[in-house]
Amino acid sequence: MTDTLPAAAAAYEKADQLPDDVRAPLRDLVLALADSKRVLGLRYSDRMLGSPTLEAGIAASSMAQDEWGHARLTYALLGDFGDDPKALEHERAAAEYRSIGVLDAGLEGWNGMIAASLLVDMALTGQYAALVDSRYVPLRNRVQKLLDEEKFHFQYAAGWTRRIAAVSELRAGLAAELRRFLPQALRWLGRDEAPGMRRLVEEGIVRDLPSARRGRYLARVGAVLEETGLAGEVGLARDGEGWRYDGELDWAGWDDATRRAGGSLDEATAARARGDLNRALLMD
Amino acid sequence: MKEPVYEVFARKSREEPLRHIGWVNATDGDLARVYAWKTYDEQNWSEMCVIPRAAIIPVDPGESQFVTAARDDHEDEIVHSQGTGSYGGGDVAGKEGR
Numbered sequence: 001m002t003d004t005l006p007a008a009a010a011a012y013e014k015a016d017q018l019p020d021d022v023r024a025p026l027r028d029l030v031l032a033l034a035d036s037k038r039v040l041g042l043r044y045s046d047r048m049l050g051s052p053t054l055e056a057g058i059a060a061s062s063m064a065q066d067e068w069g070h071a072r073l074t075y076a077l078l079g080d081f082g083d084d085p086k087a088l089e090h091e092r093a094a095a096e097y098r099s100i101g102v103l104d105a106g107l108e109g110w111n112g113m114i115a116a117s118l119l120v121d122m123a124l125t126g127q128y129a130a131l132v133d134s135r136y137v138p139l140r141n142r143v144q145k146l147l148d149e150e151k152f153h154f155q156y157a158a159g160w161t162r163r164i165a166a167v168s169e170l171r172a173g174l175a176a177e178l179r180r181f182l183p184q185a186l187r188w189l190g191r192d193e194a195p196g197m198r199r200l201v202e203e204g205i206v207r208d209l210p211s212a213r214r215g216r217y218l219a220r221v222g223a224v225l226e227e228t229g230l231a232g233e234v235g236l237a238r239d240g241e242g243w244r245y246d247g248e249l250d251w252a253g254w255d256d257a258t259r260r261a262g263g264s265l266d267e268a269t270a271a272r273a274r275g276d277l278n279r280a281l282l283m284d
Numbered sequence: 285m286k287e288p289v290y291e292v293f294a295r296k297s298r299e300e301p302l303r304h305i306g307w308v309n310a311t312d313g314d315l316a317r318v319y320a321w322k323t324y325d326e327q328n329w330s331e332m333c334v335i336p337r338a339a340i341i342p343v344d345p346g347e348s349q350f351v352t353a354a355r356d357d358h359e360d361e362i363v364h365s366q367g368t369g370s371y372g373g374g375d376v377a378g379k380e381g382r
Contacts, residue, residue, distance in 0.1 A: 053287065055308050055319040062322040152318045159315035 009204060012136045015080040022203050025196025026136065027081045028257040029127075029206070031088070032098040034074035036124055036188075038089075038273050039099035039265065040116065041067030046106055047113040056160070060113065063153055067121075070146050077138055090282065094270035098258045100124075102184035104265055108177060114164060115177035118157035118221055123185040125150045126217040135204040158224045165228035175233040178225070182234050187249045187261075189213050194256035218243035290316035291340065291350065292324055294332040302333065304349075310334075 012018055018026065044064035051057035075085040100120060107113050129147055134140045164174045190197055190210035200206040218236065222243040225231040235247040253261040265273075275282070287309040293302040305324050310316035316334040324332070342348030 053309060055310060055315075055323060059318050059322040062325065152321055155314045156318045159310075159312055159318065163311050163315075 009135065018136065019203070022199050022205060023081065025200055026205055027078065028196065029200070030074055030077050032259045033124060033127060034071050035097045035099040036103070037067050037071035037074060039097070039103045039269065040120060040124070041071060042269065042272055043103055043107045043116060044113070047110065052110060059156055063117070063156065066149050066153070073142050073146065077142065080138055090274045090279065092274070094265045094267045097265040097270060097273070098260060099265060100184065100188045101260050101263055102181055104263055111164065111174045111177040114157060114160045114174065115181045117153060118161055118224065119178065119181040119185045121150070121153050121157065122221055123188055123217055126213050127189065130207040130213055133207060161224050162228055165230055175230055178230060178234045182245070183247050183249055186214055186245060187251070187254070188259055189217065190259065191251065191254070191256060196256060215242050218245065287311050289337040290320065290334040291337050292320040292332065292334055294324065294329040296327060297330050302331070308334070
């Protein structure tokens with residue numbers, strides 16, 4: 001072990017120090033994360049009233065606020081890339097959002113809320129976790145607090161998955177939502193062969209390739225689904241030391257930059273994400 | 285299905301004793317931790333704990349806010365606190381179920 005890092009591992013303090021073929025995919029990644037956090041928070045907020053228990057609603061409300069806080073933190077990073085974070089947050093049309101496609105529609109009841117918190121929230125968390133030791137310092141400095149908060153989101157999701165799975169008349173509904181979310185969450189983690197992602201890994205901006213993230217993600221959510229007897233129902237099986245998803249990931253139309261395969265957020269949801277109703281009250 | 289009560293204790297610094305700040309209903313300890321953290325977040329706590337009310341043994345049951353009268357159906361676990369200062373539950377007396 002040496003006391004000094006080799007030159008190739010020096011930290012990047014500013015985005016303009018990044019090679020061009022790294023800066024562009026990193027901006028893409030940060031924007032996809034910010035937009036997904038913003039829309040996930042909106043979807044959570046739709047479920048915080050009418051939750052099964054008062055405590056669950058309070059926690060869902062807090063989680064929605066967490067997600068919006070994470071989104072704001074992530075949008076703010078893009079100022080270093082020459083973007084205007086305020087414009088990104090408040091002035092884009094629905095078609096410009098790069099949020100994960102499975103959240104284009106609202107969450108179906110409490111089953112949808114829990115499936116999203118277990119499978120979508122944890123996919124986003126897995127991507128952030130791959131940035132915790134990034135050579136791009138502004139990103140690295142912001143990720144740990146976010147990950148600390150996400151520990152509670154995981155406990156919430158796991159606890160409610162256990163709770164619903166134990167109720168025979170609700171179990172099938174949860175399994176259906178989990179089956180719907182899982183392949184889209186797995187796909188959102190991206191392709192190993194994406195040139196931009198490969199450069200991000202080579203430069204030490206992102207820890208490892210998407211297949212490794214998928215493996216860690218499956219280990220985390222697979223343990224919860226196995227414990228509740230739902231793993232087989234959603235197409236997950238243990239495979240040696242890891243997990244295997246037996247379904248197909250549909251890459252048709254997939255765009256590595258936007259992490260979407262067509263479609264769009266609707267304008268009404270985008271208007272809420274932008275804060276159109278309170279636009280006149282926006283503060284500098 | 286009725287949920288057990290978890291009492292919530294917290295302190296702001298290591299030098300302070302833990303103090304009782306409220307309670308939550310939760311199906312298990314993991315959810316109780318989340319609910320406690322998300323519900324009692326108005327202070328910058330350095331430590332927070334949840335304890336199943338059923339695990340608390342009052343020395344003087346007649347004076348304890350944690351008193352849980354034993355019943356055959358084990359519903360003692362869902363009895364609310366008296367005057368614990370929890371959200372909306374501070375004035376709930378005795379054995380009111382939720």
